[in-house]
Amino acid sequence: MYLDAFSDWLKWRGGPPAFRIHGKGRRERSWRIIDVIATARRDWDSRWPLWQGTCITWTAEVIAVGWDFARGVLREQMQAPASRRFPVSVAGGRLGDIERRQRAGGADYPSFSEILAHECGHTWQASRLGDIYLPVVGFTTLFLEGPRPWNHFENEASSQGLFGGIVTGSVCRQLLTIAGERRQETG
Numbered sequence: 001m002y003l004d005a006f007s008d009w010l011k012w013r014g015g016p017p018a019f020r021i022h023g024k025g026r027r028e029r030s031w032r033i034i035d036v037i038a039t040a041r042r043d044w045d046s047r048w049p050l051w052q053g054t055c056i057t058w059t060a061e062v063i064a065v066g067w068d069f070a071r072g073v074l075r076e077q078m079q080a081p082a083s084r085r086f087p088v089s090v091a092g093g094r095l096g097d098i099e100r101r102q103r104a105g106g107a108d109y110p111s112f113s114e115i116l117a118h119e120c121g122h123t124w125q126a127s128r129l130g131d132i133y134l135p136v137v138g139f140t141t142l143f144l145e146g147p148r149p150w151n152h153f154e155n156e157a158s159s160q161g162l163f164g165g166i167v168t169g170s171v172c173r174q175l176l177t178i179a180g181e182r183r184q185e186t187g
């Protein structure tokens with residue numbers, strides 16, 4: 001299957017992941033280990049317009065994020081670690097629907113960890129859909145969440161995705177260094 005080869009290539013090209021996570025869809029029986037690869041092209045100040053501040057799930061095994069985002073997840077997880085027993089899910093099953101999030105007792109805007117849970121929902125779609133995942137979901141993602149049929153995959157990623165924590169010992173040295181420097185700056 002080409003997605004397996006693509007996963008291998010992404011991992012080789014991206015070097016060691018920023019960290020690894022436990023993730024799955026609600027309907028999936030067992031947890032999967034997913035590489036979270038960080039790239040400066042996905043940072044908020046990136047000059048790549050379509051990549052700026054975005055995450056993308058490439059395959060069932062690889063999620064790409066910016067270093068800013070990876071640091072945000074690490075910071076949240078150091079304060080309140082998720083686990084497979086107590087995973088993070090998207091409040092109200094929607095990242096962008098403030099009313100629905102409030103009804104579910106969530107914050108108005110999603111945390112980094114919730115966005116990662118959404119991406120875990122996409123990894124479940126990738127494992128289910130195989131080779132058609134990227135052409136089909138990659139395209140519909142542009143439509144975001146909403147009530148229309150073409151919002152299906154985004155809605156499903158938000159309602160199904162579970163982030164079961166960072167795999168122990170998997171945080172790369174570079175991210176630990178960045179996180180440490182930032183802590184000193186902010187005192």
Ligand SMILES: [Zn+2]
Pocket residue numbers: 118122141154157
């Ligand atoms: Zn999405």
